[in-house]
Amino acid sequence: MSTEFTELLASAWHNRRELLASLHAENTNCYRLFHGSVEGAAGLTVDRYGDLLLVQTFHAPASPERLAAIAAFYGEQLPGLALVYNDRSSPNSRIRNPLEGAELAAAELPRVVSEMGVSYLIQARHAGQDPWLFLDLRAGRRRVMQEAAGKSVLNLFAYTCGVGVAAAKAGAAHVVNVDFAELSMATGKQNAKLNDLPIRVRFVQSDVFAAIRQYSGLGQPTMVRGKRMPSFPKLEPHQFDLVFLDPPKYAKSPFGVVDLVNDYPALFKPALLSTREGGTLICCNNVAQVEREPWLDQLQRSAAKAGRTIRDVEWITPEADFPSSDGLPPLKMVLLRV
CATH class of the missing domain: 3.30.750.80 (RNA methyltransferase domain (HRMD) like)
Structure with a gap:
């Protein structure tokens, strides 16, 4: 054995x-x-x-x-x-x-590791459970670094803000990271301090629904299903050149439920509307049972309903340390030119 x-x-x-x-x-x-x-x-x-x-x-x-x-x-x-x-x-x-x-x-x-010249904080045991840097997302961070120079970047469900820090390191003009978890935001701020970043990165601790509804111009309701919404940071409508959307498989929110199997469009629409015309939206779905072509079709139909056109599609595949037996890895990443 x-x-x-x-x-x-x-x-x-x-x-x-x-x-x-x-x-x-x-x-x-x-x-x-x-x-x-x-x-x-x-x-x-x-x-x-x-x-x-x-x-x-x-x-x-x-x-x-x-x-x-x-x-x-x-x-x-x-x-x-x-x-x-x-x-x-x-x-x-x-x-x-x-x-x-x-x-x-x-x-x-606490340990400091390096990926493509960007430093990140790692701790094998901490208050959460997942590692502070998801290694299968390296291909996504690499693609963001190739795109980010001179652009404004919105990193949604930022976790420890690896994508946002990588974007800033690669020359982004403006970076906003949004996540609800206090520990994740605190780690993200430490990641930013570890790197000699040319800009000051912004961290917004907020329910992502609340943030992107404001950025997209959809507005933030005060009541949902008869319940008064808690107070979230006030944000002005703003569209970004590059939006990175990497939600968890399932999570509850005052605005509803994050559900990557049954209702990805609930997040996709406001994220799309937070992306400027001619910009780029990178979407992730880490649920193995979701097939990539039906998922892409769902995104395209959702974009059409929102009155936006997807001009080009590029699949981003995890790198070779995450082999797949069928060429269809559980983590799906798609870059959309919108």
Whole structure:
């Protein structure tokens, strides 16, 4: 069992040789080393974040033998990394496996990693559950950096503001990050401070619906379904050159529900109306069961109803450390020229 598993790790390592050389050359030291759902161990991922080796399980806890095999293999290939294991296999679980002493201190240690020359803060254990930088979104951040110079950028569901910070680093003229979570915004502000940014990036802690309804000119209702809305930051109508929309799979909001399976247009319309004519809107959908062509058709129909034309479509595919067995990865990213 251990030998067979080590062979899986070795095969994944071999398949990434050219990619890792390319990433290292552009000052990137964070990437996925083992993508278990495709590479032979469903529910297991191994990621490098600088000097951190982050192992996560999503279906069942990893056995001590398997963790030992991971430590031994990457200890030889990438010596000196600190291994932290997060078991996330229980429904609605927080990180379950207990740590204490030096192990807990290592897991809670703030670390700085680099991606395409942009610095980001990482912590293996924190008050949330997801890593502070989603590695499969690297292709999206790369595309934003290629587009951002001289443009105004709106980063919606910004999380730790990786897209916004990357845009500012690439020469954007104006960047606004919007997210409701206080911890995410605080981490985003630290990410901005880590980089020598040429502009002052703006952070708006707000329900995204409330923000984009104001930016789009749709207005912010004071009552929804008979309930008075809480107070949100007041924002003037404004259209941006580039809007990045990366909502979570499902979340409740005072304005309704974020539902990427059944009601993506509820977010798409105000995001589209917050994008200037001739601008660019990049939409993400990370729900595996949503097929990309029907989803794109939904976006095109929603745009037509809003009186806007999609002039061009470009799919952005996660990079090679996130292999897909059928060429249709769960994370779908589409760039729309509107």
